[in-house]
Amino acid sequence: MGNNIPRKMNRILILGGGFGGVATARKLAKDMPENSSIQMVSMKNYLEYYPALYRMITSSSPIEVCVPLYEMLPERVAVDIDEIIEIDVVEKHAIGKSGSKYFYDTLIVAMGSETAYFGIESLKTMALGFRSASEAIKLKNHLAHLFASHSHQDKNELVSHYHIVVVGGGPTGVEVAGDMVAHMRSLAKIHQTDPSLVTVDLIEANNRLLSMMSEDVSDRVMARLRTLGVNIFLNRQLVKNDIEEVFLKDMTLETKTLIWTAGTQLNSVCTNTKGFTFTDRKRIAVNEYMEAVGLSDVYIIGDAAGTKYSGLAQTAIYDGKYVAKTVVGKAKNKKIEKYKEKPVAFSIPVGDSWGAFKMGKFTIYGYPAYMIRHAIDFIYFSQVLSFKNFISLFLEGFKYRKVSEE
Numbered sequence: 001m002g003n004n005i006p007r008k009m010n011r012i013l014i015l016g017g018g019f020g021g022v023a024t025a026r027k028l029a030k031d032m033p034e035n036s037s038i039q040m041v042s043m044k045n046y047l048e049y050y051p052a053l054y055r056m057i058t059s060s061s062p063i064e065v066c067v068p069l070y071e072m073l074p075e076r077v078a079v080d081i082d083e084i085i086e087i088d089v090v091e092k093h094a095i096g097k098s099g100s101k102y103f104y105d106t107l108i109v110a111m112g113s114e115t116a117y118f119g120i121e122s123l124k125t126m127a128l129g130f131r132s133a134s135e136a137i138k139l140k141n142h143l144a145h146l147f148a149s150h151s152h153q154d155k156n157e158l159v160s161h162y163h164i165v166v167v168g169g170g171p172t173g174v175e176v177a178g179d180m181v182a183h184m185r186s187l188a189k190i191h192q193t194d195p196s197l198v199t200v201d202l203i204e205a206n207n208r209l210l211s212m213m214s215e216d217v218s219d220r221v222m223a224r225l226r227t228l229g230v231n232i233f234l235n236r237q238l239v240k241n242d243i244e245e246v247f248l249k250d251m252t253l254e255t256k257t258l259i260w261t262a263g264t265q266l267n268s269v270c271t272n273t274k275g276f277t278f279t280d281r282k283r284i285a286v287n288e289y290m291e292a293v294g295l296s297d298v299y300i301i302g303d304a305a306g307t308k309y310s311g312l313a314q315t316a317i318y319d320g321k322y323v324a325k326t327v328v329g330k331a332k333n334k335k336i337e338k339y340k341e342k343p344v345a346f347s348i349p350v351g352d353s354w355g356a357f358k359m360g361k362f363t364i365y366g367y368p369a370y371m372i373r374h375a376i377d378f379i380y381f382s383q384v385l386s387f388k389n390f391i392s393l394f395l396e397g398f399k400y401r402k403v404s405e406e
């Protein structure tokens with residue numbers, strides 16, 4: 001496969017079909033002059049809506065979390081499902097695992113980030129991850145299996161059997177831990193097991209949770225987690241894990257369930273690309289037009305870009321729209337505006353019907369913040385889906401949730 005697009009066309013290649021890639025492709029398809037081709041290469045044929053992943057463990061359907069690319073992208077965008085293994089910025093092509101070469105005149109790199117294990121190799125095989133729908137399903141099955149599988153009588157053994165350890169006190173770890181106690185206790189009831197046997201620990205290497213937010217938010221979220229029954233250990237770094245044992249710097253925990261949410265790093269294909277330079281945060285350095293430093297017509301967006309607010313879906317969508325506008329502007333010989341960083345809003349649900357929302361100096365907690373989170377989900381989806389698909393997807397997800405609650 002690859003591409004055989006005539007050279008007289010301006011060949012635009014988008015790598016990655018996540019938030020940033022989809023936002024870029026939709027805008028380019030609408031505004032780009034006809035003498036351009038738009039091609040997307042992505043590993044999966046759907047967009048994974050990470051912000052709703054944690055709900056998949058307790059209620060949501062995979063339908064709500066994985067949205068097929070064909071439902072979001074206009075026909076004008078040619079989509080290839082392939083895993084990119086190399087980007088060559090000299091020869092101007094990307095190479096797929098299939099052996100295909102994808103040539104470009106304009107490249108948009110939107111390949112996101114991946115889990116970092118900080119050199120603790122055993123985590124890759126023994127810990128449960130939380131960065132994809134398949135990992136969320138694996139975790140959901142693992143939890144259900146804990147209740148179906150135990151044959152212990154000894155109380156100590158039962159306590160370690162139902163001991164859940166979540167590592168990482170960032171937004172994902174906080175959300176997962178917040179939901180875990182209630183979910184595990186309801187599974188215990190279904191399986192006629194004593195719910196008091198369930199323990200949920202949250203481990204953080206830093207001296208507070210949610211270190212990207214202000215201290216007052218960390219304190220309120222910590223108090224809320226404690227009310228829900230989560231044990232919080234701060235200043236504890238995981239050094240290794242083994243079968244059924246987690247070694248922190250100064251203590252050992254026995255568990256069958258280690259959920260690793262502690263690290264994120266740049267996509268390794270980008271890390272290995274010759275010609276990219278990197279920021280202190282180890283993201284790709286970009287100029288004021290979001291081009292990779294020293295490389296014209298190679299744009300970097302979303303989690304991969306070394307900008308202040310990268311690492312969030314809202315930034316990836318914003319970047320995608322900016323880059324599409326820039327590429328269209330160049331094609332139409334219009335004046336190009338510089339990229340302006342856009343401050344983000346943080347919204348974190350902590351257990352049922354409670355959340356923390358922060359935008360600039362404005363902070364709210366409790367049910368209103370929890371509802372804002374749902375509103376934000378709607379806003380994101382409405383930006384990457386057509387209105388018709390957006391409504392039907394949410395109705396489907398809602399219907400599914402009703403059925404699974406019955």
Ligand SMILES: Cc1cc2nc3c(=O)[nH]c(=O)nc-3n(C[C@H](O)[C@H](O)[C@H](O)COP(=O)(O)OP(=O)(O)OC[C@H]3O[C@@H](n4cnc5c(N)ncnc54)[C@H](O)[C@@H]3O)c2cc1C
Binds near residue numbers: 052085
């Ligand atoms: C559990 C979780 C919860 C989150 N919650 C929130 C939240 O509430 N709010 C928020 O704003 N952000 C949230 N985020 C962060 C947000 O999801 C990311 O910042 C956003 O997805 C980044 O968009 P992106 O386009 O850069 O990358 P992604 O959306 O990750 O897209 C990358 C795309 O590239 C593809 N790809 C990767 N490698 C290759 C390859 N080698 N070849 C081909 N294709 C490849 C992937 O399949 C994917 O389609 C959360 C993230 C996680 C993991």
